[in-house]
Every structure is written in structure tokens, then in C-alpha cells.
Amino acid sequence: MTIIDILLGFTVMMGLLLIGLPVAVVMVALGVAGGMILYGPVLLGSMGPVLWGVSNESVLTAIPLFILLGELLLRSGMADRMYGALSLWLGRLPGGLLHTNIGSCALFAATSGSSVATAATVGTVALPALGERGYRPDRSLGSLAAGGTLGILIPPSVNLLVYGSLASVSVGQLFVAGVIPGLLLTALFMVFVTGESLWLRRRGLSDAARPEAEVPLEAKLRGLLHLIPAATVFAIVMGSIYLGIATPTESAALAVIVALLFVWREGRLSFAFLDTCFRQTAKTTGMILLIICAAFTLNVTLALGGITGTVSAWVAGLGLTPVALLFALMVFYLILGMFMDVLSMQVLTIPVVVPIVTAAGIDPVWFGIFVVLMSELGMITPPVGMNLYVVQGVRSDGGPFSDVVKGAIPYAVLMLAFTALLIFWPGLALWLPRSLY
Amino acid sequence: RVMGQPVATGLIQKTVEQPFFENFAEETGLDLTADYQPVDVTGIKDTEQLRILKGGLFDIVSLRLSQVSRDEPAILGLDLVGLNPDYATGKRTVEEFAPQVDARLQEKFNTKLLGVWPFGPQVLFCEPEIASLADLKGLKVRVYDQNLANFISLVGGTPVPLGFAEVQQSLARGVVDCAVTGPSSANSAGWPEVTSYMMPIAFQLAMNGYGINLDTWNKLSPEEQEKLQAAFDRLTDRIWTYSEELFVDAVSCNTGGETCETGTKYDLTLVEPSQADIDLIGTAVTDVSFPAWQETCDAVSPDCSASWMETVGMHYQF
Amino acid sequence: MDRLATWISRLFGAALLFLSGFVALETVLRKAFNTSLQGADELGGYILAFGAAAAFTVALIDRAHVRIDVLHRRFALSVQAWIDLASVLSLGLLGLFFLYVGWGVIADTIAYKSTAATPWRTPLIWPQAAWYGALALFAVAALWLSLRALMLVARGRIRQVAAEFNPKSAEEELSEELDQLHAR
Ligand code: NA
Numbered sequence: 061m062t063i064i065d066i067l068l069g070f071t072v073m074m075g076l077l078l079i080g081l082p083v084a085v086v087m088v089a090l091g092v093a094g095g096m097i098l099y100g101p102v103l104l105g106s107m108g109p110v111l112w113g114v115s116n117e118s119v120l121t122a123i124p125l126f127i128l129l130g131e132l133l134l135r136s137g138m139a140d141r142m143y144g145a146l147s148l149w150l151g152r153l154p155g156g157l158l159h160t161n162i163g164s165c166a167l168f169a170a171t172s173g174s175s176v177a178t179a180a181t182v183g184t185v186a187l188p189a190l191g192e193r194g195y196r197p198d199r200s201l202g203s204l205a206a207g208g209t210l211g212i213l214i215p216p217s218v219n220l221l222v223y224g225s226l227a228s229v230s231v232g233q234l235f236v237a238g239v240i241p242g243l244l245l246t247a248l249f250m251v252f253v254t255g256e257s258l259w260l261r262r263r264g265l266s267d268a269a270r271p272e273a274e275v276p277l278e279a280k281l282r283g284l285l286h287l288i289p290a291a292t293v294f295a296i297v298m299g300s301i302y303l304g305i306a307t308p309t310e311s312a313a314l315a316v317i318v319a320l321l322f323v324w325r326e327g328r329l330s331f332a333f334l335d336t337c338f339r340q341t342a343k344t345t346g347m348i349l350l351i352i353c354a355a356f357t358l359n360v361t362l363a364l365g366g367i368t369g370t371v372s373a374w375v376a377g378l379g380l381t382p383v384a385l386l387f388a389l390m391v392f393y394l395i396l397g398m399f400m401d402v403l404s405m406q407v408l409t410i411p412v413v414v415p416i417v418t419a420a421g422i423d424p425v426w427f428g429i430f431v432v433l434m435s436e437l438g439m440i441t442p443p444v445g446m447n448l449y450v451v452q453g454v455r456s457d458g459g460p461f462s463d464v465v466k467g468a469i470p471y472a473v474l475m476l477a478f479t480a481l482l483i484f485w486p487g488l489a490l491w492l493p494r495s496l497y
Numbered sequence: 498r499v500m501g502q503p504v505a506t507g508l509i510q511k512t513v514e515q516p517f518f519e520n521f522a523e524e525t526g527l528d529l530t531a532d533y534q535p536v537d538v539t540g541i542k543d544t545e546q547l548r549i550l551k552g553g554l555f556d557i558v559s560l561r562l563s564q565v566s567r568d569e570p571a572i573l574g575l576d577l578v579g580l581n582p583d584y585a586t587g588k589r590t591v592e593e594f595a596p597q598v599d600a601r602l603q604e605k606f607n608t609k610l611l612g613v614w615p616f617g618p619q620v621l622f623c624e625p626e627i628a629s630l631a632d633l634k635g636l637k638v639r640v641y642d643q644n645l646a647n648f649i650s651l652v653g654g655t656p657v658p659l660g661f662a663e664v665q666q667s668l669a670r671g672v673v674d675c676a677v678t679g680p681s682s683a684n685s686a687g688w689p690e691v692t693s694y695m696m697p698i699a700f701q702l703a704m705n706g707y708g709i710n711l712d713t714w715n716k717l718s719p720e721e722q723e724k725l726q727a728a729f730d731r732l733t734d735r736i737w738t739y740s741e742e743l744f745v746d747a748v749s750c751n752t753g754g755e756t757c758e759t760g761t762k763y764d765l766t767l768v769e770p771s772q773a774d775i776d777l778i779g780t781a782v783t784d785v786s787f788p789a790w791q792e793t794c795d796a797v798s799p800d801c802s803a804s805w806m807e808t809v810g811m812h813y814q815f
Numbered sequence: 816m817d818r819l820a821t822w823i824s825r826l827f828g829a830a831l832l833f834l835s836g837f838v839a840l841e842t843v844l845r846k847a848f849n850t851s852l853q854g855a856d857e858l859g860g861y862i863l864a865f866g867a868a869a870a871f872t873v874a875l876i877d878r879a880h881v882r883i884d885v886l887h888r889r890f891a892l893s894v895q896a897w898i899d900l901a902s903v904l905s906l907g908l909l910g911l912f913f914l915y916v917g918w919g920v921i922a923d924t925i926a927y928k929s930t931a932a933t934p935w936r937t938p939l940i941w942p943q944a945a946w947y948g949a950l951a952l953f954a955v956a957a958l959w960l961s962l963r964a965l966m967l968v969a970r971g972r973i974r975q976v977a978a979e980f981n982p983k984s985a986e987e988e989l990s991e992e993l994d995q996l997h998a999r
């Protein structure tokens with residue numbers, strides 16, 4: 061296997077993917093074709109045990125459980141009420157409801173495993189209020205699209221689970237590592253909103269037509285009640301993992317039970333409700349697990365064929381410093397993220413890239429946070445940016461798509477800057493998981 | 498093509514196994530090279546090793562015997578809890594019972610067993626003070642398999658199955674009070690930082706072995722087969738010796754002894770097992786581990802435990 | 816087909832809730848009362864194996880299997896239809912491939928009478944048979960849908976192919992989300 065053969069394989073794969081064949085099929089087909097060329101039919105004999113091995117992996121059980129958890133909280137309407145509660149607290153800061161957008165996304169992100177669900181829910185509640193108060197569309201839409209991406213960085217996160225299983229890294233450590241970067245990125249977004257608002261005001265451009273009215277403290281405190289479910293679920297998940305009481309799968313199970321109690325208390329528990337949650341969970345699980353199964357099948361060929369090794373050696377031959385390597389990867393993921401959906405990007409790159417970066421002395425837990433940050437970026441970069449479409453779809457004023465893109469650009473820049481900060485200061489991600497030991 | 502032990506298992510993999518396969522031609526005197534890949538790098542689960550070996554994707558596999566016993570329970574007869582309290586007994590067990598295991602592997606998995614070796618005694622680490630095994634009553638003890646779980650239940654402890662990677666944190670947070678593993682692995686995983694007592698009594702020896710696909714084996718001429726077998730005999734002998742040195746050194750490291758070459762120095766309290774403890778572990782064979790194993794093993798092939806009784810079982814009073 | 820997906824989802828969801836209860840109970844008992852039910856991990860593995868394989872079919876029916884549509888939606892409608900046909904057919908072939916390699920696993924398990932090395936000593940054939948059955952369902956469903964797509968293409972009903980077999984776009988997915996949001 062030379063680097064040329066591998067590039068050829070990669071090109072064929074990209075071609076098949078881009079004409080729109082299912083990602084999982086393309087991966088398996090390539091794995092089988094490559095394996096047959098390298099090893100002949102004996103390879104097929106090993107695919108079965110690999111397939112059963114992945115399907116029967118108890119760590120991956122956390123994926124459907126976290127998806128179900130997010131569905132329970134989202135579809136019971138708890139997320140909608142969180143927005144109202146937060147707006148009482150954040151509405152009077154410079155930038156007003158835009159903070160609420162980001163804050164709600166961050167809070168909801170902590171309970172939901174998915175960014176699209178986060179952006180859609182918060183967007184639906186937020187946009188009418190924002191339009192009514194005369195916020196500039198691009199600012200509103202941008203804050204929603206970017207805020208929605210926080211869902212995959214702040215745990216629980218299905219994307220971190222996928223990374224953990226593909227890179228053989230502890231999911232518990234990844235979750236713990238995601239907390240500080242997630243909170244800092246949220247804070248960074250809020251600082252940006254405040255700064256931009258102050259700057260607009262100085263130039264005599266108002267940022268909101270009507271500022272929020274002062275709310276009595278009592279009402280504010282009462283609003284906090286609506287934050288309880290999300291806060292409890294987050295505390296259970298992170299607390300049990302951080303204290304070492306539970307594995308990620310166990311923490312997901314505990315959280316599902318507690319969320320179910322909240323839903324029941326809200327009087328929302330019904331067969332129709334569960335039916336919807338189950339259908340969505342099954343659909344998303346099937347989609348994610350098929351891709352993961354395909355990725356593991358392809359990995360056997362990649363590992364046995366020495367492809368990972370060849371690529372690692374080739375990269376090592378370039379003589380990059382770790383920092384230069386990471387900046388090169390940033391560019392690589394930025395470009396890939398423009399055209400690929402996030403999950404496909406992850407499963408296709410992680411098996412090859414993680415050995416390269418660990419060989420360069422980079423911590424695989426840290427790199428998981430890096431990959432998820434780059435995935436967040438991919439969600440708000442056109443032409444394929446899931447969150448951009450979601451937010452555009454939620455708005456009802458019929459404005460152009462370019463508003464969303466324009467509004468999201470500053471956040472994309474902030475994410476890149478934050479990633480660079482993380483490169484020079486890896487402790488941001490690693491301090492908390494290290495403090496466990 | 499060779500599948501090796503996982504990278505994370507430590508020094509035996511790194512300093513003995515991997516170099517052997519990297520210098521395969523020199524070691525065996527045959528004109529062959531080995532493409533060596535640790536099992537975790539291949540993305541294949543260790544429980545599937547026998548099936549993979551039979552399929553022929555790999556020629557030689559460094560078998561993790563406890564994991565692959567799922568497909569061939571007879572293998573466990575080499576390392577029942579309490580059966581091998583020290584290296585000498587372990588070696589005797591292997592000499593007596595490995596031929597039976599080999600026969601079963603040849604018949605069912607098209608695999609010849611080239612040799613068996615131990616990671617080393619699996620010993621007890623505890624945070625609460627213990628003076629004897631009887632003190633395990635009421636404590637939560639990390640176990641790595643069902644065999645050991647049965648024994649822990651027998652002495653009144655609560656067995657908690659945990660993956661190796663989770664144990665250190667679980668000990669630190671009090672999720673478990675005690676844990677069982679080899680002293681060298683415990684040292685490199687930092688267990689002594691979160692425990693206070695160590696009892697060097699061998700629950701098991703953690704046996705592993707080398708299997709070769711019979712098709713590959715039969716392609717070799719008789720002289721080549723002889724050379725290969727001799728090379729693996731040398732390799733397993735080397736590992737037996739090294740494993741014992743490693744064990745002595747690691748115990749010394751963990752308990753603040755004079756010598757410590759392979760790990761970090763800690764100062765655990767060494768709890769010498771009493772004769773009662775050694776007898777207790779000895780009774781584990783007749784009382785728990787053999788009966789449980791007999792049931793599983795005979796369900797697969799009726800003469801399984803009989804062949805064990807005729808060999809290893811001779812040393813016990815049933 | 817939609818009914819099938821609903822029933823699979825119900826089974827899957829109920830299994831997940833049962834698992835959650837069992838695992839949560841196990842965790843609490845272990846922490847609070849020093850006892851361990853054991854087997855939660857093992858049960859989780861089996862539920863995932865069966866559930867995920869069954870969920871492949873739900874994702875298939877809901878057109879949720881990931882496809883990259885950035886170029887696809889720019890092609891002429893007839894080209895799109897052919898690619899859609901190829902896609903659903905390829906999923907059917909993938910299903911057959913899973914059945915082919917999975918059969919090796921089943922056959923070995925039967926031959927070796929393999930049992931899990933766990934407290935339950937589960938004969939592996941039980942969970943593996945359920946897993947294999949779910950894979951078979953996926954293969955049959957995908958091939959059945961390919962047959963339908965082939966008939967539509969053969970009759971030249973290109974628009975209907977697009978409506979039934981195009982990768983679901985973000986817009987479509989969103990409008991479903993919104994419908995559900997407004998419904999509550
Ligand atoms: Na999240």
C-alpha cells in the first residue's frame with residue numbers, strides 16, 4: 061500500500077459519497093473491496109465477529125439512551141419553558157434576548173445529545189419574540205445557529221460517544237473534558253454579543269427596538285423552577301460520572317428514569333408521547349449505529365492493510381511540529397466540514413487521524429474535544445451546514461438564507477479562535493479530567 | 498500475520514513478545530517475517546480471537562485464554578481460581594493439561610497450541626485494612642471474571658465486575674474497596690496511590706498462549722515445524738522467567754522494598770497471607786471453581802472435566 | 816411499512832426503558848446497599864445488538880440513513896431517480912452482506928455451544944438469533960423497497976421516486992419537527 065493507492069481509494073470513496081449513495085454502504089463496500097484485494101476471502105470470515113462485537117458493545121448502549129433522554133425532555137415541552145425562564149434573567153444585558161438564545165442552547169445542550177434538536181426547539185420559541193422586539197435578523201439567526209452547536213460539546217454528547225468508541229478513549233473522561241470548553245465557548249459567545257451591542261449603541265445604532273422591561277425578583281426566582289429539570293438531568297449525568305459512581309451508560313439510564321419522572325409530573329406522559337419519542341430514538345439510533353458498524357468493518361481493512369500506518373508514516377515524514385499538525389488538521393476539518401455532515405466526517409477521519417496525533421504526542425482525550433469543536437464549526441459553514449438550514453427553516457419572515465450565513469460568520473471565527481486557544485492551552489480541556497486522578 | 502497482546506497490557510508485550518515477532522527470522526532460524534499487530538490496533542475484540550484464527554486471517558495469535566474461553570471452556574481448566582498458587586504449580590498444570598487443550602483446539606478451531614505462559618499472579622489490593630481473606634466479608638471487590646466472582650462471594654465479599662481502565666478511579670471514589678490484578682499492571686495504573694494494603698496471594702496466574710492456524714503449520718516442513726516449536730518454547734520459557742522476575746520486582750516496588758526497577762516506588766503495607774488463607778484459596782478449587790467449570794465445560798463436551806480429573810485433578814481430594 | 820416502523824420503535828423503546836430501569840436499579844443498589852444484581856452490562860449489550868439491528872429498518876423506512884446530498888439535489892430529476900434506486904438497492908445488498916457474514920457467527924456459536932463468560936452464562940445463540948432476525952428484517956425491507964423503486968423507475972414515475980426515495984432534506988426534517996412542536 062503506497063500513499064498513492066490510498067489517495068486513489070479515498071478519491072473513489074469521495075466520488076461515491078458525493079453522488080449521494082448511503083455513507084454506510086460506501087464504507088463497507090470499500091472495506092470489503094480493499095480487504096479482498098489485500099487478503100482474499102479470509103477477510104470476510106472476520107467481518108462477522110467484528111460486526112457482532114460492535115453491536116454487542118455495552119459502551120455503545122449509551123447512545124440510544126442519551127438520544128431517548130433528549131427526546132423525552134424536548135418533546136415534553138420542558139425546553140420551551142426554559143427559554144422563558146432564562147429571558148427573565150438575561151434579557152436586560154446589552155444584547156438582550158440574544159443572550160437568552162445562547163444561554164438556552166447551552167442549557168438544553170447539556171441534556172440533549174443532538175444539536176439540530178436544540179436549534180430547532182430554541183429557534184421556534186425564540187424567533188417570534190425576537191422579531192416582535194425588532195432584533196436584526198442576521199444577529200438573531202446567527203446566535204441561534206451557533207448556540208445550537210453547543211449541544212455536541214457540552215455533555216451528554218452523542219458525538220463524544222462516537223469519538224470514544226472509535227478512538228478507544230474513555231467516554232467518561234471525554235464528557236468531563238467537554239464541560240469547561242463548553243462553558244467557555246458559551247461565555248465567549250455572550251461576550252461577543254455584549255461587545256457587539258455596546259459597539260452598535262456607541263455608533264448610534266440600536267441593537268433592539270424595545271428593551272425588556274424590568275422583572276420583579278420574585279418572578280425571576282419563580283422562573284428558576286423551569287430550569288430544574290435540565291439542571292437535575294445534567295447534574296445526574298455529570299455528577300455520577302465525575303464521582304465515579306456510574307459509567308456513562310449507567311448515568312444515561314439514571315437520567316432517563318429521572319426525566320421520565322419529570323415528564324410524568326408535568327402530566328405529559330402518554331402513549332402518544334412515548335410513541336413519538338420511541339420512533340425518533342429508533343430512527344436516529346438506526347442511522348448512527350449503521351454508520352458505526354460500517355466504520356468498524358472498514359477499520360479492519362484499514363488496520364490490517366497497514367493503511368493507518370502508511371498515512372501516519374507519511375504525515376510523520378512531513379516533519380510537522382504538533383502545533384503545525386493541529387493547524388493543518390484545523391484547515392482539513394474546516395474544508396471537510398463545509399461539504400460533509402458531521403457524523404460521516406467523524407467516522408471517516410477518526411480511525412486514521414487519531415493514531416497520527418497520538419504518535420505526535422497529542423492527548424487523545426484532548427483531540428476528542430478538538431474534533432467535536434471542528435464538527436460544531438462544520439454545522440454552521442455553508443454549503444452543508446445543518447444548523448444553518450434548521451434556523452432558516454424555523455424563521456417565518458421569509459428573509460434570504462444569506463442572513464443566516466452572515467450572522468453565523470462571527471461565531472465561526474470565534475470557534476476557530478477558541479480552537480487555536482485550546483491548542484496553545486490544552487489544560488482548558490484536560491485539567492478537569494486530570495483532576496479526577 | 499500475527500495478532501499480539503493489547504499494547505496496554507504492559508511490559509511482557511513490549512519487552513518480550515513484540516521484539517520476538519519483530520526479529521522473527523532470527524529467533525526462529527526460518528526464512529519468515531512476521532507482520533505483528535496488537536489486537537487492540539486491529540479493532541477486533543479479543544473474545545473473537547479463536548474464530549479469527551480458525552478463519553485464517555491471522556497465522557499466529559497471542560490468545561487471551563480467559564477471553565476466548567467463551568468458545569472453548571476447556572481452556573479455563575488451565576487456570577481455575579486457586580489452582581495455581583505459585584509459578585511452580587502453574588508450570589505443572591500447564592505441562593499436564595495443555596496437551597488436552599491443544600487437542601481440543603486442533604479439533605474445533607483448526608489451531609495448534611504452541612505454548613502457554615502467565616501474566617503472573619493476580620493479587621489483592623485494598624484500601625480498608627485487611628489482615629486475612631476473611632476480612633473481605635462485606636467489602637466490594639473488583640473482579641475480572643465469573644470464576645473470581647464466585648470465589649469472592651464464597652468468602653462473603655461483593656464482586657463488582659469492572660473494566661481495568663475504570664478500576665483506579667473506582668477505588669479512589671470508594672465505588673469498590675478492593676481489586677484484584679497483577680502487581681505490575683497495578684503499579685503502572687497507579688492503584689497503589691488509591692489503596693493501602695496488598696496481599697500477594699495468587700488467585701489465578703492469568704494464562705495466555707500462542708496458537709497457530711493448522712493450515713499454516715502444515716505448510717511447513719517437519720524440520721521447519723521443529724524449529725518453530727523450539728523458538729516458541731524458548732519464547733514461553735523466557736516469558737515464564739521474566740514474568741516471575743517482574744512479579745518479584747513489582748511486589749517490591751509497591752511495598753517500598755529495596756529494589757524497584759520496573760515501576761514506581763510506593764509504600765503499601767504488605768499483608769502476608771496466612772496458612773489459613775492459602776488453604777482457603779486451595780479449597781476454592783474443590784468447592785467453587787471446579788464444580789462451576791465442570792458444569793459449563795461438560796455441557797459442551799461430556800468428557801471435558803474427566804480428562805482434567807485424570808491429570809491436574811489427581812493432586813486434589815474430591 | 817410505516818406500521819412496521821412504529822411497532823419496531825415501540826419494541827425498541829420499551830426495551831430501552833426496561834434496560835434503564837434495570838441499570839438504574841443496579842447502580843443504586845451497588846452504591847447504597849453493597850449488593851450487585853450483575854448482568855446489567857450484558858443485558859445492555861444484547862439490547863443494543865438486537866435494537867440497533869431492528870432500528871436499521873426504522874431508519875430505512877424514515878429515509879434517515881445518511882447520504883450526502885450536496886451534489887445529488889443539483890442533478891436532473893431522472894439522474895436522481897437512478898441514484899436513489901441504486902441507494903436503496905445498495906442498502907438491500909448491505910443487508911444481505913450482513914446476513915452472509917453474520918451466518919458465520921451464528922454457525923460458530925452453534926458449533927461451539929458458546930456461552931457468555933458472565934454470571935448469567937447466557938447461551939450466545941439466543942441474543943445472536945434475535946440480532947440475526949433483525950438483520951434479516953432489514954435486508955428484506957430494503958429489498959422490498961428496491962423492488963418498488965425499480966417498478967417506479969421502469970414506469971417512468973420519476974417524481975414519485977424522488978418523493979419516496981430522495982435523501983430527506985433538512986427542510987423536510989425540520990417541517991416534521993415543527994409540526995410536532997405545534998402539536999403540543
Ligand atoms: Na449535549
Ligand code: NA
Pocket residue numbers: 397398399400437438439440441442443444445446
Ligand atoms: Na458545513
